[in-house]
Amino acid sequence: MTTPESKPEPRPLLELAGVSMSFGGLLVIDDLDLVVNEREVVSVIGPNGAGKTTLFNLITGIYAPDRGEIRLDGESLVGMPPHKIARRGAARTFQTLRLFLNMSVIENVMASQYGQTKVGVARAMFRTPAMRREEREIRARAEEKLSFFGERLMGYRWDQPAYSLSYANRRRLEIARAMATEPRILLLDEPAAGMNPTETHEITELIGKLRDDGGYTILLIEHDMHVVEGISDRVVALDHGVKIAEGSFDAVATDPRVVEAYLGTKATETK
């Protein structure tokens, strides 16, 4: 579980080079370099306000960086609208869940396949054979993604509205919805938040399954160190938008700067 199979040569999938971003005078991301290789699970940790979620917003195009370059598989994402970035293969979940609550569970997963499907509204109104074929494919893909979660998001729940799901299941549905965009890289923003220990363990296993069976590359924000320890190939620690440590979990967790960022070292500096 913890160690990946040895890969011949890591190929960089997502590259950030010198990315900076500020809100007014507040520098949120400061000259950040980050590389995520294919089929790798990289965890981003850091105290609150370290810029982790902003990093996700930059990658998915919700914010544009002030400086720097973001590349997915060699192609620049800077200035691209979010839906095009999603189509290029970067999908995310949200820390504060943003499901389509009044749509059914399976519709949530079907809706996010918009980018990879073709049939327009005119053909839909006449219900042409091509349209019906594509609808069947969309449905099948949605069922396939949902079945990744076993009995948690199983059959009879598919036609329920998303708001009827429990909190943990909504998190799972967000992951399923992101998977349905057929991404190259999955950006998971605190997938274990609000989950009990059993469910947290389950999520950890699921992320491993996503990488090993699903072939996804995963960039993960997580506060639960059990999850981070259990799954990460590499850990990146951020503080005030600056990368303060990078490496294996053990190396980063014991890095004095990381300990300082989380706990503070000098009593005089703590307020």
Next chain:
Amino acid sequence: MSDQPNTPAPEQPGVEQTRIGVDSWVAESEDRQARTRGFFGPAARGWDASPDSVKLFLFIAVAGTLPFWMNAGDLFIYGLFTVLYATLGLGLNVVVGFAGLLDLGYVAYFGIGAYGYALVSSDHYGIHWPTLAALPALTAFTGLVGLLLGFTSRRLVGDYFAIVTLFFLQAFLVFTNTANPDIAGVGLTGGSSGIGNLDPLKFFGYALTSVKQQYYFFLAVLVLATAGLYFANRSRTGRAWRALREDPLAAEVMSIPVNRLKRLAIVMGAALAGLCGGIFAAIQTAVTSSNFTLNVLIFIFAVVILGGLGSIAGPILGAIVINVSFQFLQPQNDHPDIKRWLFYGAIVLFVALMKPWYRAVVVLGGTLAFGFAVHAIVSATAATSWTGGAVTDTGHASVGKAIADWVVIPNQTLHGGFDTYAYIGLVVLVCVVRSTSGWWRSLILIPTLYMTAVVWETVLAPSPAVTAEILFGVLLIVIMTARPQGLIGTARVEIV
């Protein structure tokens, strides 16, 4: 809500086993249905279970019989206008219901379609396009206008879009009514008198001139639009619309091009409104800008909202309820005695729903006795003019006699201020009823109900035009209070 017990998920997911279990949400929802439907439960469940195509065919079957038992005048106001509002409502529903855009300029597209038809199918410029060219052309043209206006929806979100579109509607009205630029020596829009003598709809040499023909043609348009939008709603485009209405940011991140889909919704709504405008102009054989005012906009919004935003059947049902009740209440479509029976019937029904049953009997009987007692006291102690007013619109002499013996109707010319005081008295009594409970409430309900009858007979019945507006408003308020999500719409859950 707690999750399932701590069992690890099985390796093989149960994809095949749909609906093997019932969890709390499903159970509750079925419970709710069984509870609310009550006596009509089986019928309602049968209706729910029947496929949508069957429902559409039932609608066509019922709507298709209208011309056989309605005269042309009734068919025009009850049939044709209902179909017109239903089709307009369907188009607005795409914009407001599916995509969640508050488009207040919607009626302008309707007007552009109508004026477009007038320009290419009348003696105004001497152009007479065949209908089969005119209707598609103006549908496309209004769609194009919608596209241009839709480009503003990229930057203007929410209320600002509403303001801009409302401005567009006002600009359209001013342009057609006042600006009326001279083109080729003739005012383009004919100013306030509009354009008249339009060609009728004509297909392959067969002109639709009777109301019956026009009704069937418009019904066919409505059915086609319904089917098309139904399928569109169930496609990836429909899902994307609903997704962007739920959460535009999440939709955008989930590969949905939000701005393009907003424009698409505006264009489709505009095109359908333009088509309606063309047909409407041909049926009226004239267009004036007074046909496209804010009133029409409010009417169409009421149709869509009351029917249920985002549902396909909603605007159709909303159009039926709103247009039929509105037209029925109009004084020129006069059935005053029926209106009285509906009024008293609604009150009796309201009281009869009280529990326990004997309370309803006490209240109704008490109201009757109270009325005769008050009438006897007034006629014994006061001048005869206090009970000497005429009963309006009795329909039947004995009914008029019964009402005159029960309700105190003063002579209008001698006691002109009475109706005002009756009105105020009713409002006070209603407030008192609202603030009491139990038997006290039932007791005070008796004079309140009697006062309601007095107000009806002295204020509302003699002035049907105002009454129509009041009752129409009351009807809308009652329906919207009873079903805030619309007649067919499902209640949206924001945060749980």
